Amino acid sequence: MKNVNHVITTFKESIFATLTNLAREHNAINLSQGFPDFDGPDWVIQNAKDAIAQGAQGSNQYAPLQGILSLRQVLSKIYKRHYDLNYCEHTEVTITNGATEAIFSSILALINPGDEVIIFEPFYDSYVASIKLAGGIPVPVTLHGPRFNYQTDKLSEAFNDKTKLIILNSPHNPTGKVFNTSELEEISKLCISHDTFCLSDEVYEFLTFNSNVHQPMATFPKMKERTITISSTGKTFGVTGWKIGWTMASPEITYAIRMVHQFNTFCVNHPLQIAIAKSLQELDEYLILFKKSYTKKRDLFFSGLEELGYLPIKPQGTYFIMCPIANKTKLKDVDYCMELIKKKGVATIPPSSFYMLSNDGENYLRFCFAKKDETLKTALLKLK
Template sequence: MPELSDRTAGFTDSVIRRMTRISNQYNAVNLSQGFPDFEPPEKILQRLAEVTREDFHQYAVTWGAQNFREALAKKITHFSGVDVDPNAELVVTCGSTEAMMAAMMSVTNPGDKVIVFSPFYENYGADTILSGAQPIYVPLIPPEFNFDAEVLEDAFRQKPKAIIVCNPSNPCGKVFTRDELQIIADLAKKYDAFVITDEVYEHILYKPNVHTYMASLPGMKDRTITCNSLSKTYSITGWRLGYTQANPEVTERIKKVHDFLTVGAAAPLQEAAVAGLNFGDDYYESLQQKYTEKRSLFLKGLDDIGLIHTEPQGAYYVLIDISEFGYESDLEFAEDLARKVGVGAVPGSSFFKEKENRYVRLHFAKKEETLDEALNRLSLIRKKI
C-alpha cells in the first residue's frame, strides 16, 4: 500500500492515556490521567437532566450556542478585565485540545517555528508537528521551573510565529508571575509573534499565587490567542467543552478550521454548562479551597513517606523524584508502580524535551478517601520496588 504520513511517523499514543489503561489493568489507583472521581456541581447536573427533555439535540451554531458564548464572555471579562465580544472573539471547541489545534493551524504555516516551554503538556509538540511547524524548546529550570530570559530571547531571535504558554502549568504546577508574563509579552511584541496560552487551570491556584491573564497585559489582547476549557473548573472533563478567545480576524480563521475539524461542540452539554458559567465568585473561592485542602493532604502524605516532590503553585499535579529507586527508564518505573504498588503515574520523560528520567507525575484531583488509599499504597513503595 502507499506510504503513510511522514509527519506522524514518529508519533506514539498518548503516554498519559496509556497509563490510565495500565492502571485499569492492574486495578491501581489512577493518579495518572488528570480527571476527578467526584461529581460536577449539582446545578450543572440538574440542568443537564432538564436538557435531555428539551430541544437541544441537534447542531448548535458551529462556533458555539449564543447563550453559551454570552455567558462565557461575561465570565471572562469578570475575571480577566478584558472585554470580549461573544460573537466576534469566541469559538466553542471540542475541548481545549481542539482549541489548541485550531489555533495552531490558524496562525502557522509549514516551516514556521513555535516556542514551547519544557516540560510541556504532551499535545503541544504534536500540535506543532501536525501544523507543519517546528518546535523550539526552552527549558523551565527545576525545582522552581523558572526560565532564563536570555535563553528565551535566543529562541525569539529565530523569528517564531508563536509561543505556547501553559499557565498554570501542566505538569510542573508553575504559575507565571506578572513580571514573567511581561517579559514574554515584550519579546512577542519585539519579534512580532503570537502568544497562544493554555489557561485551563486558571481557577486552581494556591495562595499567594495569582493568575494573570496574558490578554490583559498592555497591548496583548490582539496578539494573544487564549485556549481554555470548562473541564477542570467544573469537573466535567468528559464533556469536551473548550474555547478560543482571540481578536476578530484570528477568530474568523479559527471558526473555519474548527468547522472542518469537528463542526461543533455538543449542543445539550453547552446548554447545561451555562449554569456553571453563571456561578458567582463563591463557587470559584470554594473550588480553590477544595483543591488547597487536597494539595495539603497529598503533599503531607508524600512528606511522611519521604518521597521528594515538587510543590505546585497551581493546577493539581506533583512531580515525584524517583532517583533513589535506580531505574534507567521512568516508563519502566511507572509500569512497576502500577503493577507492584497499585498506583498509576505518568513517566516524566513524556513532558520533557531534555533527556529526563528522574520524575513521575501524580495528580490529586480525587476524593479524600482515594488519596488516602493511594498514600497507603505508596507507603509500601520501598518494600515493593
Template structure:
C-alpha cells in the same frame, strides 16, 4: 499492517503515555493518579442543566462557533475573572475541548517553516499539535527550583521564524503559576518579534495560596496578539463533556471559526446549554474549588515528601512532578511500571513531558484531582515505596 500507507505525520506519533497509563491502571487495579480527570461528581446544577437541555430537545447542531447564550456567559466570566472585555459576537469560539482549541489555533496560523516556542517540560499534546500543524517546535527549558525559565534562554529562542509561543499557565506538569514579571518578559518578546501568544489557561481557577491568575492578554499591547484557551473540563469537573473556549481578536477568531467548522462543526449542543449555566456559577463556587484543591495538595505533597520524593508544592493546577532519586530506580519508566504493577498506583513517567527524554528520567508525575478516599488509598499504598529508599 499497511504502515507505508500512513502519512509522515501520523507515522511520527506514538501512543499517548498518559492515556496508556490509564489502560495499565485498569489492568492492574491501580489507583489512577496518571490522567488528570476528577473522580468526584460534577455540580448537580450543571448536570441538571444538561439533562434539561436534552429533554428540551436541544439536540441539533449549535451555531458552529458556539451557542449565543454560552458565548455571552463566557464573556461575562472573562470580564470578572480574567479582566478581559470580550465581544461574544466576534472574539469567542467554542470548541470540542481545549484540545481542539489548541489544534485549531495552530492550524490557523502556521505556515511551513514557522517556529513555535514551547517550554519544556510541556503538556504532552503540544508536540503532536505542532506536528499536525506543520510547525517546528523550539524548546525553552524550565528547571527546578521554581520550574521557570531563564530570561536569556527565553529571549534566545525568539527569531524571525517564530510565529507563536505556547504558554500553559497554571502549568501542567510543573505547577508553576507565572508571575506578572515573567509574563511581562514574554509579552515584551512577543511584541518585539511580532509573535502570537497562545495561552492554555485551562487551570485558571485551580490556583493556591491566594496567588492571582494573570491572563497574558491583559498585559499592555497583548490583547491583539493573544489567544486565550480555556474550557469546562477542569473548572467544572466534566473532562468527558469536551467543551473548550478560545478568546482571540476578531481577525484570528474569524479564521479559527472556519478551521473549527471543518474540524468538528461544533461542540455538543446540550452541553453548551449547561455551560451557559456553569460559566455563571457564583464566585463562591470558584473559591470553594480552589480551597478544596489546596487541601488535597497539602495532604498529598506532605505524604509524598514523607515517602522520600523530592518536590516543590505546585502553585496551581493539580499535578506534582516528583523527584525519584531517593529510590535508586533505573529510570522514570521502570519506576512508574513498578508503581502501577506492584504497588497499584498509576503515575506518568517524567520523560513523557520532554522531547529530550533523558531530562525527565528523574521524575514521575502524580495528579491529585481525586476524592479523599482515593487519595487516602493511594497514600496507604505509597507507604510500600519507603522500603525502596537507598
C-alpha cells in the same frame, strides 16, 4: 498501497496506553491521568439533563458554528469581571470541543509550513502534534526544577525571524507552576519585539493556591491583539468528558480559527453548551468551594508524600504534583512508574515524554490529586 501522512508516522503510541493496561492488570489506584474520580456538582449535571430533556431551541440539533450566544455572552462577562478584558461575544469568542480542539484549530489557523513555534517543556502533549500537523517546527525551552523557571538567555535565543507563535500554559501542567508577573512581562516583550503571536492555554485558570494569582497573558500591554486565550470547563466543573472549551482572540484571528473549526468539527455538543452557559452563572459562588476542596486535597497528598520520605514540589496551581524520585530509586521515571504499579498498586505519570530537549523528566513522577480523599489516603497507604 501509498503511505499515510508522513507526519503521522513520526507519532509514537504514547507510553500512557501501556501504563493504563498495566495499571488495570494490577488493579492499581489511578493517580495518573488528569481527571477527577468523582462527578461534577449535581446542579451542573442537572442542567445538562434539563437541556437534553427540554429540547428547547433545538437543543438536540446542531449548534451554531461559533457556539451558542448565551455561552459566548456569559464568557465575555466573566473575562470582563475577573480580568477586565473586553471580548465581543459576536466576533471574538468561539466555542470548541474542549481546549484540545481550541489548541489544534488555533495552531492550524496561524501556522504555515516552516514557521517556528516556541513551547516550554515539559508540555501538554497535544502542542507538538498540532504544530507538526500544521507543518510547523516546535522549538522547546526547558523549565528546570525545582522552581521550573526558564533561563532568560535560552528563551531570547529561541526567538528569531521564523518565530510565529509561542505557547504558554499557566498554571502549568505538569509542574504546577504559575508564571509570575515579571516572567509574563518578559515573555510579552519578546512577543512584541519579534512580532509573535501567543497561544495562552489557561485551562487551570481557577486552580491556583494561596497567594498565587493567575494573570492572563492578554492583560499585559499590547498583548490582547496578539494573544489567543484558551480555556475550558472540564477542570473547573470536574466534567472533563464534556469537552466544552473556547478561544478568545481578535476578530481577524477568530475568523481564521472559525474557518478551521468549521471544516473540522463544525460545532460543539449543543445541550452541554446550554448546561455550561447556565452553570457559569453560578461560577463565583462555586469557585469558593472549589478552591477550598482542592487546596485541602493538595495539602493532604503533599504532606502524605513528605511523610513517606518523598521530596515533592509544592504546586502553585493545577491538580498535579511533580515529585523528584532520585532519593527513592536509581530507576528512571518510566521504570519506577512500572515498579510502583506492580509492587505498590499505584499508577502515576512518567513525565519524560513531555520533553523534547532535556532528560529532566526521567527524574520525576507526576501525581494527580484530583481524586476523592479516600482514594488519596489509600494511595498513600499503598505507597508505604
